[in-house]
Amino acid sequence: AQTVTQSQPEMSVQEAETVTLSCTYDTSESDYYLFWYKQPPSRQMILVIRQEAYKQQNATENRFSVNFQKAAKSFSLKISDSQLGDAAMYFCAYRKVVNAGNNRKLIWGLGTSLAVNP
Amino acid sequence: NAGVTQTPKFQVLKTGQSMTLQCAQDMNHNSMYWYRQDPGMGLRLIYYSASEGTTDKGEVPNGYNVSRLNKREFSLRLESAAPSQTSVYFCASMGGRDYGYTFGSGTRLTVV
Numbered sequence: 001a002q003t004v005t006q007s008q009p010e011m012s013v014q015e016a017e018t019v020t021l022s023c024t025y026d027t028s029e030s031d032y033y034l035f036w037y038k039q040p041p042s043r044q045m046i047l048v049i050r051q052e053a054y055k056q057q058n059a060t061e062n063r064f065s066v067n068f069q070k071a072a073k074s075f076s077l078k079i080s081d082s083q084l085g086d087a088a089m090y091f092c093a094y095r096k097v098v099n100a101g102n103n104r105k106l107i108w109g110l111g112t113s114l115a116v117n118p
Numbered sequence: 119n120a121g122v123t124q125t126p127k128f129q130v131l132k133t134g135q136s137m138t139l140q141c142a143q144d145m146n147h148n149s150m151y152w153y154r155q156d157p158g159m160g161l162r163l164i165y166y167s168a169s170e171g172t173t174d175k176g177e178v179p180n181g182y183n184v185s186r187l188n189k190r191e192f193s194l195r196l197e198s199a200a201p202s203q204t205s206v207y208f209c210a211s212m213g214g215r216d217y218g219y220t221f222g223s224g225t226r227l228t229v230v
Contacts (some may be wrong), residue, residue, distance in 0.1 A: 104168075110159070
């Protein structure tokens with residue numbers, strides 16, 4: 001069964017600095033998707049960035065970028081120029097391209113709580 | 119704005135009471151999901167519906183039932199609430215094969 005591991009329950013970063021959140025996953029599939037979601041104190045779950053496994057190029061979204069290492073099954077999130085509004089819980093998630101029965105469930109890590117210090 | 123609408127946002131129940139959490143999406147998504155979120159346990163799937171007319175159990179279905187009323191709506195029912203069901207509940211939907219979930223804003227449920 002697929003699993004997603006986030007080894008850092010808590011992280012902190014100084015405002016304007018860069019921080020990297022780690023995520024590893026276990027799968028025997030060759031084609032899949034990976035996601036980072038952000039959950040601020042408002043509780044809303046927000047998609048930050050996604051990566052298709054067949055693409056070698058790392059995804060970027062403004063200050064957010066990933067380091068996708070397929071062979072190592074690693075998918076880390078880098079936040080550059082950290083802002084106070086980046087303080088949140090960050091979840092890594094994995095999905096097969098298509099599951100049996102056409103369901104597309106995400107497999108979730110337990111999250112990393114990021115604090116941003118002024 | 120298009121998205122997933124989840125109601126109510128907060129609810130307090132007494133043990134043994136029943137209630138239904140409502141979820142509707144206007145993005146024409148096929149798949150819909152119900153999760154619960156508890157501290158230190160991440161997101162756990164309760165039930166999901168891969169398409170209109172189908173529902174399946176997730177990791178923690180005991181004590182819950184669901185109805186996929188139509189393509190837009192997917193409700194979660196607690197028939198006899200228990201304190202162990204105190205949690206934050208999220209509804210989500212998924213569209214095309216390339217996408218992740220779009221989430222509702224969550225329901226904080228307390229069972230006393």
